[in-house]
Amino acid sequence: MVFSVQAASTLDAKLEALIQQEDYVLGLEVRDMATGEVLFQKMLASQLMKPASLQKIPASLVALKHLGEKYTFRTSIGYNNRDVFVHFMGDPTFCLTHLVELFKIYKKKQGNVIRGNIYINRIQYPAFPHQDGWSVDSARFLYGALISNININNNSVCVRIVPPKSCGKNTEVVYDADQPPYKEINAMHIGKCNDYTRVQRQDCQFDGKVVSIKGCVPFKSNPFRVCLPIKEHQFEAFVSDAIKAAVKEAGLSFSGKVLFKPFDRKAIKVVSVHHSAPLAEMLKIGMKDSKNVVMEGLMVPIAMARPFYFRKESALDEFLKAKIKEYGLGDLGNARLSDMSGLSHHNLLSPAHVGQMLWHASRCYPCFSLWKETFALGGEDGTVSKRLKKAKENVKVYAKTGTLLGVSNIAGYIEKNGQKTVSFVLMMQNFTKEPSFYKELKEKIIYYLAHII
Known part of the structure; x- marks a missing residue:
């Protein structure tokens, strides 16, 4: 759909009326998806702001292209002489049940007794158990759980x-x-x-x-x-407890130690393997439901392939920016990308940055259809399952939300009859009213865009 000059003028007037009266810092961009033309920009469209979970947009674009839609996280158990080795690759959906099943397979193939020690391949990524810029209180909640392979x-x-x-x-x-x-x-x-x-x-x-x-x-x-x-000083004890519980549940006898040290997976004989769901499916959890643990986990196998590079403090920022540029998705040169989830208060993106990525992804990103389906669908699932229900029957709103204290963002696409019409980026920050007020204001703006297309 190409907007006429008259339609664009009406758009300007209506949006101005919706946004001019409130006390907050606003960044807004609306773009015609047929031409890439920016139909409306307001105030801080090119100003760097806290993206919150809009950070998941560049993170997911890079992870999906770099790892591949069929990529699965591989967790395995093997042995060398008397010792058993558990090799973790950062699967953010791995649970104790999976570990029990791995040890049951081991028992079936190797017998009822583990005669040596159990070794765990813990690596130091990130350098600290949380990414730079996470607030202290984030670590008190599940959404800010410790990151590890x-x-x-x-x-x-x-x-x-x-x-x-x-x-x-x-x-x-x-x-x-x-x-x-x-x-x-x-x-x-x-x-x-x-x-x-x-x-x-x-x-x-x-x-x-x-x-x-x-x-x-x-x-x-x-x-x-x-x-x-789990806190950092509790982590190895927590993992050790889980290993021992899984061994016991699997019916194995074990009296050795659980030890943490890197090891070469090629030096062991693997007897049991667990594969996660394909990345394309896992991303739906990370994006639609905005699961930070999932999004942070996507970087672990990438970091494990280049452990020395990712010890550098600026490595994640450099890597994400370089990949976004390489994939033709925009230039994030003056942005700051400190994590994969958006929890970091050091992250900085502009509405224009996000708008660029939405536009270029729709034109040249080979996994675009899969990627778009990871966005929450208004009134149906994810973080907007109970919102954006009032759009017309033939209109769909694909949205990624982002929230921190004093931050309320949303970005995505509006489709009519299955065709992309406009992309939108709304970033509201430093507000004084209740967050629910700004959620409602964002919905009014999106409903208006959905109404005029």
């Missing part, structure tokens, strides 16, 4: 809190089935809770051995889930 259950411990349905009973702490149970200190009480006494995130702690939860839980309230990420 070793990933078991998202490197976290998860429990369900189940309030009692009858008097005289206590609140239960129920561990997810797919993890080793830990000791617990259940100091919760039932009552009429208020904002000061109700269980808060700071009331839930894991010290590597014991889960402790305190606070008030309303009587007959709904069960809820708590996930506690």
